[in-house]
Structures are given as C-alpha cells and as structure tokens.
Amino acid sequence: MTERTFSILKPDATERNLTGKINAMIEDAGLRIVAQRRIRLTEAQAKKFYEVHKERPFYGELVAQMTAQPVVVQVLEGENAVARYREVMGATNPADAAAGTIRKAFAKNVGENSVHGSDSQENAKIEIAQFFTEADIPG
Ligand code: ADP
Ligand code: MG
Numbered sequence: 001m002t003e004r005t006f007s008i009l010k011p012d013a014t015e016r017n018l019t020g021k022i023n024a025m026i027e028d029a030g031l032r033i034v035a036q037r038r039i040r041l042t043e044a045q046a047k048k049f050y051e052v053h054k055e056r057p058f059y060g061e062l063v064a065q066m067t068a069q070p071v072v073v074q075v076l077e078g079e080n081a082v083a084r085y086r087e088v089m090g091a092t093n094p095a096d097a098a099a100g101t102i103r104k105a106f107a108k109n110v111g112e113n114s115v116h117g118s119d120s121q122e123n124a125k126i127e128i129a130q131f132f133t134e135a136d137i138p139g
Helices: 011-015 019-028 043-049 059-066 081-089 102-106 121-131
Strands: 002-009 032-039 071-079 115-117
Touching: 002 019, 002 081, 002 121, 011 019, 011 059, 011 071, 019 032, 019 071, 019 081, 019 102, 043 059, 043 121, 071 081, 081 102, 081 115, 081 121
Parallel strands: none
Antiparallel strands: 002 071, 002 115, 032 071
16 A cells, blocks of 8 residues: 655764655655655754654753754655565664665764654554655655
C-alpha cells in the first residue's frame, strides 16, 4: 500500500553536506521525496517532537543536538514507506546498522545518527502535521 512517512535529515548530516547523498539513498530505495524544507528547529519544536523520550537520560543532549544546526524535514511516499524507510535508515546505533543503510554509511554515533524516520503510520501522520500541511505536498 502506498503510504507516507516523515523524515528528518539531522544536524550532523546537514553540517557535513550529506543532504544529496542521503536523498539519493532514499530515492534509490524507491521512496519519493514529496515535500522537503530546510529549517532550524526551535528548542520548543525539538522538545515536543521527542517528547516520548523526555524521561530518558539522553533527552537534553538530543534536544541540544537537534537544534544546533539546520535540519531537512521531509515527507516520503511509497509502498510501505514507514517500514521501508526504517530499513533504509538502519539500526539506531550505527554499530548495529546493516551494510548499505544510511546510518551505517554516515551516522557518527547512537545520538548523532543522521536521520529520523517515523516508527508507525499513526506517528507518521502526527509528525508530518507538525511541519507540513496538505498544500505543501503536491499530488
Ligand atoms: P530511532 O531514531 O531509531 O527511532 P529512538 O526513537 O529510540 O531511535 O531514539 C530517538 C533518537 O534519540 C535516536 O535517533 C538518537 O538520536 C537518540 N538516542 C536514542 N538512543 C540513544 C542513546 N542511547 N544515547 C544517545 N542518544 C540516543
Ligand atoms: Mg524513534
């Protein structure tokens, strides 16, 4: 089924000029970038986005990292896009990520791991709505 997922190219990726290389891996995986914008996340936006992790010891560091440099927020579309993108991203910790994945290729460490991708269709809808309206996503 064709569906959408939400993606962020994180500060460690934009800082190293990896936007194009990561987008090529996304497109080569059969996912279409149907909306994309480069923005600087505010602290409030980053805190809200990662609210589920607020009790974790790395929350403060994560919010600091996510606001340190611009990010690229994206909507990806394709067959089973949520699961497909998680596959292409690879494991959260690049030490555990499979060969050929974005995180294996580019992530610096478990925190600065280059990309975010939604973990469910429900969260994809919620996350997309935090940054895009339907008018931003041409059909
Ligand atoms: P994922 O991004 O693969 O869905 P999680 O939802 O578990 O991973 O975590 C969200 C983000 O929090 C990770 O992508 C990473 O940037 C950061 N993070 C997760 N675990 C750790 C950790 N043990 N130490 C530092 N940062 C972490
Ligand atoms: Mg997650």
